[in-house]
Amino acid sequence: MVVLDAHSQMILEEYRENLPLFREAEGKIVESIKAQLNEAGILVAGLESRIKSEDSLAGKLELKGHKYKSLADITDIIGVRVITFYSADLGKVASAIDRLFEVDWENSVDKRKLLNLDSFGYMSLHYVCRIPGLPYKAEVQMRTLLQHAWANLNHDTGYKSGVEVPKEYIRSLNRLAGLLELADEEFGRIRSELADYRRRVQALVASGNLDDVPLDGETFRSYLNVGPFDRLNKRIASINQAEIQEVPLMPFLQVFKGLRCNTLGDVARLVKEYSEHAYQIACYQMGLTDLDIISSSIGPQNLCIAILLKNGAGKHGLRYLFDALNGESEGNDMLADMIIEQAKDLPFMNQ
Amino acid sequence: MNVNIEKENGVTIARLEGRMDTPACLEIAPMFESLEAEASGVVILDCKDLAYISSSGLRLFLSLRKAAAGKGGDVIIKNISNEIRQIFVMTGFLNLFKIEG
Numbered sequence: 538m539v540v541l542d543a544h545s546q547m548i549l550e551e552y553r554e555n556l557p558l559f560r561e562a563e564g565k566i567v568e569s570i571k572a573q574l575n576e577a578g579i580l581v582a583g584l585e586s587r588i589k590s591e592d593s594l595a596g597k598l599e600l601k602g603h604k605y606k607s608l609a610d611i612t613d614i615i616g617v618r619v620i621t622f623y624s625a626d627l628g629k630v631a632s633a634i635d636r637l638f639e640v641d642w643e644n645s646v647d648k649r650k651l652l653n654l655d656s657f658g659y660m661s662l663h664y665v666c667r668i669p670g671l672p673y674k675a676e677v678q679m680r681t682l683l684q685h686a687w688a689n690l691n692h693d694t695g696y697k698s699g700v701e702v703p704k705e706y707i708r709s710l711n712r713l714a715g716l717l718e719l720a721d722e723e724f725g726r727i728r729s730e731l732a733d734y735r736r737r738v739q740a741l742v743a744s745g746n747l748d749d750v751p752l753d754g755e756t757f758r759s760y761l762n763v764g765p766f767d768r769l770n771k772r773i774a775s776i777n778q779a780e781i782q783e784v785p786l787m788p789f790l791q792v793f794k795g796l797r798c799n800t801l802g803d804v805a806r807l808v809k810e811y812s813e814h815a816y817q818i819a820c821y822q823m824g825l826t827d828l829d830i831i832s833s834s835i836g837p838q839n840l841c842i843a844i845l846l847k848n849g850a851g852k853h854g855l856r857y858l859f860d861a862l863n864g865e866s867e868g869n870d871m872l873a874d875m876i877i878e879q880a881k882d883l884p885f886m887n888q
Numbered sequence: 889m890n891v892n893i894e895k896e897n898g899v900t901i902a903r904l905e906g907r908m909d910t911p912a913c914l915e916i917a918p919m920f921e922s923l924e925a926e927a928s929g930v931v932i933l934d935c936k937d938l939a940y941i942s943s944s945g946l947r948l949f950l951s952l953r954k955a956a957a958g959k960g961g962d963v964i965i966k967n968i969s970n971e972i973r974q975i976f977v978m979t980g981f982l983n984l985f986k987i988e989g
Binding site: 779782784788819822823826827828829830831832833834835836838859862863864866868871872875 | 977978983988
């Protein structure tokens with residue numbers, strides 16, 4: 538049972554009286570942080586908050602109540618935790634918090650700077666901030682996802698419970714902290730390298746050096762941005778003066794890979810070589826209809842049909858195409874049969 | 889052209905009957921608007937008795953798909969005939985929808 542002196546009892550009473558205000562302030566603080574992070578384009582893994590419980594406050598006052606003149610001296614009545622994906626984002630979040638709140642620098646801690654060069658441990662940023670409109674304080678903790686995992690697991694072991702822990706155990710925990718710190722750095726490095734790769738690919742696509750660009754999700758997305766099928770789609774649309782509905786074309790990545798394209802250059806050559814054939818398919822299918830709406834997938838779809846027909850892939854190849862684009866279905870068999878039948882009348886199949 | 893809308897276990901089912909040509913589409917457009925209002929959930933378009941679909945019909949389907957995508961819902965097309973499947977493939981609409989049966 539917690540036993541408090543009269544001074545601590547007064548602080549506890551002040552806490553109880555102001556609890557509704559703290560609840561209101563907690564929501565406002567979280568919302569303002571969310572908005573600020575959103576505006577700065579910082580994606581975070583989590584945002585948690587809590588109001589210090591009465592039991593926790595009483596325990597703190599029992600241990601060191603003499604330290605606190607009033608409730609305003611307690612630095613974490615409201616606690617907020619921002620969990621980032623990358624360690625590089627911690628600085629950005631800290632800067633956002635600094636812009637939002639009045640930071641009490643005397644009580645704020647950057648544990649990253651306190652660690653000795655030869656030791657590992659829980660690294661975290663803690664900013665003590667003034668609760669807007671109130672003479673009380675909130676603590677904002679900023680950690681990466683891996684630091685958060687380490688801190689939680691470490692807490693769960695009871696490492697800081699006051700019970701003496703064998704040195705081997707502490708050594709194991711520190712080794713784990715070092716491993717996670719390394720992993721944090723690696724994730725950051727991979728992110729930077731991916732961003733570099735993306736920029737280089739965009740430059741190569743823009744310069745037209747497509748044979749130097751391997752075909753993968755990232756490069757194909759960049760390639761789609763330059764509209765490789767636009768000309769073909771416009772030509773097909775002109776058959777019935779149709780409107781073109783733009784739709785995602787990423788599903789064609791797997792199809793082009795299946796057609797043994799290893800680089801964007803391979804895809805570009807197929808577009809050049811088979812566009813006329815793809816147009817002939819559209820003329821045959823749509824010429825006698827009044828359909829005046831098409832999706833932007835019609836160009837690449839007909840292109841793939843033409844490649845398969847011209848290279849003798851037959852019904853099996855066409856079924857593969859429709860299964861890849863539309864999902865497996867018995868109806869795709871019928872479509873493959875229909876295309877095989879139509880192919881007999883297509884000019885490019887009779888040349 | 890008839891559109892019968894029912895709700896079964898939280899799923900909206902619209903049974904389409906007849907020819908979805910341009911005049912019919914004008915007639916049934918309000919019913920598709922009511923389907924769009926339900927598009928935060930699953931909407932099934934049962935095309936078992938749909939004999940034909942025009943560009944106007946494709947536009948109604950597309951508008952419903954957009955509404956569902958915006959609301960986190962889903963549109964499933966069921967029981968389409970071979971003729972309508974051909975129209976979907978020749979316009980590049982086939983892979984825009986979940987097609988079952």
